[in-house]
Amino acid sequence: MTSATVKPPNEPAVKAGSRFRPDIQGLRAIAVGLVLLYHAGLTWLPGGYVGVDVFFVISGFLITGMLVRQSLEKGRIDLADFYARRIRRILPAATVVLVFVAIFTLVLLPRTRWESIGTEIVGSALYLVNWVFADGTDYLDAGSAASPLQHFWTLAVEEQFYIVWPALLIGLLWLAGRGAKRRSDPDMQRARIRRFLQIGVGLVIVPSFVWSIYYTQTNPAPAYFVTTTRLWELAIGAAIAIFVVHLEKIPHKAGYILQGGGLIAILAAGIFFTDATAFPGYAALLPTLGAAAVIIGGMSGRATQGFAVVLNVRPMRWVGDLSYSLYLWHWPLIIFATYFFDGTLPVWAGLVVVVLAVVPSWLSYRYIEQPFRDWQRLKEKSVRALQAGGSLMVATAEGGPQGAEVVEEEPGAVEPVKEAESINPDVTEAQEDLAVAYEDGCHGDQVASTVKSCVYGNADSDYVVAVVGDSHATHWVPALEKIAEENDWRLETYTKSACALNSVAVDYQGSFYDSCYDWNQKVMDELTGSDGPDHVIVSAASYPAAESSDVPEGVNTGGIAEGLGDAWTQLQDSGVGVTAILDTPRLDLDVPECVAEHPDDLTECSEKRTDAIEASAYNDMQQAAEDTETEAVDLTDMFCSAESCSAVIGDVLVWRDQHHMTATYAESLTSSLQRELRGESSLEFSE
Numbered sequence: 039m040t041s042a043t044v045k046p047p048n049e050p051a052v053k054a055g056s057r058f059r060p061d062i063q064g065l066r067a068i069a070v071g072l073v074l075l076y077h078a079g080l081t082w083l084p085g086g087y088v089g090v091d092v093f094f095v096i097s098g099f100l101i102t103g104m105l106v107r108q109s110l111e112k113g114r115i116d117l118a119d120f121y122a123r124r125i126r127r128i129l130p131a132a133t134v135v136l137v138f139v140a141i142f143t144l145v146l147l148p149r150t151r152w153e154s155i156g157t158e159i160v161g162s163a164l165y166l167v168n169w170v171f172a173d174g175t176d177y178l179d180a181g182s183a184a185s186p187l188q189h190f191w192t193l194a195v196e197e198q199f200y201i202v203w204p205a206l207l208i209g210l211l212w213l214a215g216r217g218a219k220r221r222s223d224p225d226m227q228r229a230r231i232r233r234f235l236q237i238g239v240g241l242v243i244v245p246s247f248v249w250s251i252y253y254t255q256t257n258p259a260p261a262y263f264v265t266t267t268r269l270w271e272l273a274i275g276a277a278i279a280i281f282v283v284h285l286e287k288i289p290h291k292a293g294y295i296l297q298g299g300g301l302i303a304i305l306a307a308g309i310f311f312t313d314a315t316a317f318p319g320y321a322a323l324l325p326t327l328g329a330a331a332v333i334i335g336g337m338s339g340r341a342t343q344g345f346a347v348v349l350n351v352r353p354m355r356w357v358g359d360l361s362y363s364l365y366l367w368h369w370p371l372i373i374f375a376t377y378f379f380d381g382t383l384p385v386w387a388g389l390v391v392v393v394l395a396v397v398p399s400w401l402s403y404r405y406i407e408q409p410f411r412d413w414q415r416l417k418e419k420s421v422r423a424l425q426a427g428g429s430l431m432v433a434t435a436e437g438g439p440q441g442a443e444v445v446e447e448e449p450g451a452v453e454p455v456k457e458a459e460s461i462n463p464d465v466t467e468a469q470e471d472l473a474v475a476y477e478d479g480c481h482g483d484q485v486a487s488t489v490k491s492c493v494y495g496n497a498d499s500d501y502v503v504a505v506v507g508d509s510h511a512t513h514w515v516p517a518l519e520k521i522a523e524e525n526d527w528r529l530e531t532y533t534k535s536a537c538a539l540n541s542v543a544v545d546y547q548g549s550f551y552d553s554c555y556d557w558n559q560k561v562m563d564e565l566t567g568s569d570g571p572d573h574v575i576v577s578a579a580s581y582p583a584a585e586s587s588d589v590p591e592g593v594n595t596g597g598i599a600e601g602l603g604d605a606w607t608q609l610q611d612s613g614v615g616v617t618a619i620l621d622t623p624r625l626d627l628d629v630p631e632c633v634a635e636h637p638d639d640l641t642e643c644s645e646k647r648t649d650a651i652e653a654s655a656y657n658d659m660q661q662a663a664e665d666t667e668t669e670a671v672d673l674t675d676m677f678c679s680a681e682s683c684s685a686v687i688g689d690v691l692v693w694r695d696q697h698h699m700t701a702t703y704a705e706s707l708t709s710s711l712q713r714e715l716r717g718e719s720s721l722e723f724s725e
Contacts, residue, residue, distance in 0.1 A: 061297075061336040062096055063358030064349025065329065068301070069093050070361040072308045074368050074395070078388030085311025088325035090192050091271055091318070092304060093365075095329035097196055098275025105207055106235065106279050110228050115208050124200060131406045132193065135366045136162055139186045142374055148634030150465045155185060162190040165197040172260035186373040189365065191263050198265045199272045206242070210234040232280065239277045246270035254319030257485045258547070267318055271326050278333055286337040294344035296335030301345060303328030314548050363399035363407060371395050441706030442676050444688030451688055453679045454644035458689050461633065463702050468630040468691055471700040473515040475531050481512055482534035484546065487556035489564060495522025495529040501722055504571040506532045506539045506561065510621055510655070511577040513698050516705040518575065521712050525724045530571060532561050538578030538655070541608070542594045542601030545584045555593060562605065566612040573615040573721050576606065579697065580621065580655035598655070603662035610668070617669040617719040619711075620659050622699065623650030623683045629693035633685055643685035647678040654697070671714040676707060 069092035076086020109115055136159050143155045154174075161167030168191035214227075214234040250267035253260075261267050278285060288296075307325040315321050335344070342350050349355075357364070368391070375391045376383040383391075444451040463471045475481050480492035494515070495503075505511050505518055512533045522529035536546050537554035539561065544551050565574060586595040594601070606616045625645040632643035651657070651674065663670035677683050677692060685692060687703070694700045715721055 059333075059336060059341050060355060061341040061346040061349040062100070062333065064346070064351070064354040065092065065096060065332055065358070066361040067349075067354040067357035068304065069096070069329075070357065070364050072304075073365065074392045075389075076308070077369060077372050078392045079383060079385045080389075081385070083308050084313065085308045085315065087317075088304065088307040088311060088322075091322050091325045092329040093192065093361075094196070094268065094271040095275040095278075095326050095333070098199075098272035099278045099333055100275070101200065102203070102276035103279035103282070105204060106282075109207065109211055109231060109235075115204055115211065117204060117208070120200075120204055124197070127407070128193065128197070131363055131366055131402050132162070132190075134402065134406055135370065136187070139370050142370070143186065146374055146377060148465070148631050150468070150628075150630045150634045153466050154469070155187065158185050158187045158190075162187050162194070165194045167191055168194040168198075168263045168265060172263040184373055184376075186370040189369040192365075195263075195265050195268045196272065199269060202269075203242070203272075203276065206238055207235065210238045232283070235280045236277075239273050239280050242273040243270045243277065246273065250322070251319045254316050256553075257483075258316055261319075262317060271318070271322060274326050274330050275333070278330055282337070285334050288334070288337075290338070290340060290344075293335040293337065293340045296331040297340070297345035298335075300328040300331030300333075300335060301348075303331065360396070360399050360403050363402040364395060367398045367402065368392055368395040371398075441688045441690030441692075441703050442710055443706050445676055446710060449675075450679075452676065452684060454641045454682050454684045455686065456639050456641055457637070458640065458686050460689055461686055461691050462689060463691055463700055465630040465634045465691065468694045468700055471691075471694055471702055473512050473701050473704070474519070475512050475515050475533065480531050480533065481509070482537075482557065484535045484537075484551075485553060487553040487560060489532060489557065489560045490534075492531050493528060494519045494531070495527045497528055499526050499528040501526065502528045502530060502571040503573045503575060503721065504530045504532055504565060505575045505577075506565070507576050507578045508533060508536055508538050509698060510579040511538075511575075511619075513622075513701075513704055514575075514577060514619060514711070516701045517708040517711045520705065520708040521715070524712075525722070532564070536579070536581065538581065538602065539574075539576050539605045540578070540598065540601040541604040542596040542598070543584035543589045544598070544601075545582045545588075550584045550589045550593075551581075558605070562608060565609060565614060570612070570614060573617065573719075574609055575617050575619060575721075576602075577619040578602065578621060578655050578659060580624070580653065580658065599658040599661040599665070602659060603666040603668070606662065606668045607666050610666075615669075615720050617671065617715065617721060618659055618663050620663075620670055620672045620674070621655035622697065623647070623656075623674065623677050624653040624697040625650055625683060625685075625693065626653065626696070628695060629685045630691065630695070633691065640684075640686050641682075644682040647674075647681055647683055650678065650683045669719045671711070671718045673707065673710060673714060676710050 069089040072083065072086040072089030072092075074086075075083050076089070080086070105115055105120065139155070140159055143151060147155070158167055158170055161170040167187065171185070171188060171191050211231060211234070214231045246266060246269035250261070250270060253264070253267055254262075304325050307321075307328070311317070311321065311324075332346075332349075336346050340346060371391050371394065372383065372388060375387060379387060474494075475492060478492050480490050482488065482490050503518075503522065505515060512531070515531060518529055521527070534554065534557050537551065537557055538544075540554075540558060541562075543555055546554065565571060581598065583598050583601070584595065589595060596604075602618075606618070609616050623645065626649070627643065627645070629643055633640060636642040656674070660670065660672075662668065677687075688706070690703050690706055691700050692703045712723075716723055
């Protein structure tokens with residue numbers, strides 16, 4: 039977000055041609071209001087996140103307007119001056135918020151959050167954090183708590199845009215000047231510059247918008263954060279500044295219609311969009327074009343007329359002044375308040391937090407933003423501001439585990455315990471305690487249907503066993519790898535995120551998971567082909583079946599148990615043996631975080647056995663095994679007592695989140711799993 043000088047309310051109405059736009063301050067107030075109320079949890083504003091898109095358009099318009107004026111007046115762009123202005127405007131207040139978050143994270147949040155938030159602080163200070171969040175939106179982390187710095191992704195997108203955009207403008211200016219005749223008419227030269235800039239902004243808008251539509255449909259979680267899907271939104275604002283000589287000629291009546299229509303479009307997006315809306319993609323056209331319409335409608339002296347009257351009232355302009363600070367401060371306060379309310383913030387409490395956020399926001403605006411922006415020493419020489427900005431960015435930025443082996447000797451060890459002498463892996467490292475298949479690049483993501491496979495055990499063995507399924511198949515790999523080595527198997531992995539071996543269409547994040555369906559067909563061809571394995575081990579998490587009305591013609595539909603059983607039967611009919619490892623329990627809490635919060639009473643982190651099994655795919659897999667007479671092994675007793683499922687067993691942390699095993703605990707299950715496979719399956723074992 040950027041700033042405009044606030045005009046005292048007693049000054050006369052804005053004249054045509056004036057650079058100051060009081061209506062944009064009011065538009066900022068609407069944008070930040072949407073975001074704040076959405077984050078407070080108001081159910082009637084489920085699309086309030088579109089306020090961010092309004093900010094993008096405003097920023098692109100104001101900053102590009104300044105750059106265009108400079109290029110037309112001087113024939114060049116002063117990059118040092120530009121970045122010095124950005125530093126004075128953005129960095130000081132942002133740095134204070136980062137320090138605040140760092141301190142309160144250490145004081146209030148469990149240690150499990152420290153490492154990730156520390157990484158996000160560095161990413162935020164370097165304005166790269168949007169890529170950190172994009173990289174961390176894998177469904178394996180879906181149960182993780184929200185970051186107090188998640189809102190910094192927008193600042194990162196803007197600053198990355200303002201690295202690329204001025205450089206592109208400079209290149210276009212060079213091209214415009216290179217082809218111009220010497221001593222050409224100044225008006226003709228300015229017209230030539232504008233033509234080149236118009237072409238340039240089109241080269242940003244079109245590919246970014248097309249990519250935004252595609253990536254939002256194929257990989258929506260990271261698409262929300264990455265810069266490439268958002269460039270076109272800032273470029274829409276830039277286009278208004280570049281085409282201003284044409285746009286300011288529209289009749290007053292049309293301008294007033296644009297003002298009203300734009301405000302309606304923005305509010306409609308806030309009211310009717312939801313978290314299920316594929317965003318940004320083409321849906322982002324509604325708020326961004328709405329913001330563009332308001333900006334265009336306010337040109338030629340209409341900034342205080344028509345519908346802009348609403349935007350010019352003093353409270354709106356005051357909130358607009360504070361919008362940047364409000365945006366910075368409200369979200370960390372909401373996250374810390376949510377922690378105090380045990381993970382669920384009531385709407386009334388969210389509204390209280392939003393109101394209270396005005397206090398640090400005003401203090402920040404009054405004593406940080408304004409002083410740094412107007413600090414004469416920094417304004418005198420751009421290099422001083424650049425040095426100060428660089429300084430701010432730099433300144434911000436035991437015992438062997440026993441686990442399931444104890445349960446083998448002492449079955450009662452699976453009972454939830456109050457304390458553990460030591461816990462391995464440490465709660466701060468649990469997220470990274472993954473099966474080696476992830477590091478080796480063998481596990482497919484949610485987007486592609488390409489079949490990936492890795493080999494473990496004895497790669498030259500004639501006896502081939504394949505482990506097939508989703509992440510709940512993958513988290514057995516540490517134990518299966520040991521078993522393969524011991525029994526001279528060639529162990530092949532065929533796994534994909536959120537995609538079990540299943541012959542029917544499944545639902546993922548509210549829609550038909552087409553890449554999973556395609557992947558299943560490709561995997562089935564490999565498994566039943568001439569080079570297929572001798573035996574397949576399957577496991578799976580729980581997913582809903584897709585509605586028949588949501589899938590294309592020719593796609594198989596039906597119940598999950600039916601689809602699992604049908605896939606297993608196809609393998610058996612082709613001569614491949616099949617063994618199902620029934621799904622592991624699924625807890626209703628983030629286990630590492632809970633353990634960090636309750637180190638003296640780990641029973642707080644246990645889950646009722648019946649609930650944990652019901653939330654998993656255990657029942658579907660058991661039903662499929664019974665219906666198809668497929669071999670099945672059940673290791674639930676290695677996770678749960680008769681009543682409860684434990685977070686820590688034999689001093690080993692069982693879960694890396696809500697339902698994925700730590701690799702450490704999975705490896706400790708090697709002997710237990712091998713015993714069950716020997717007793718229940720037709721797999722070949724060494725004597």
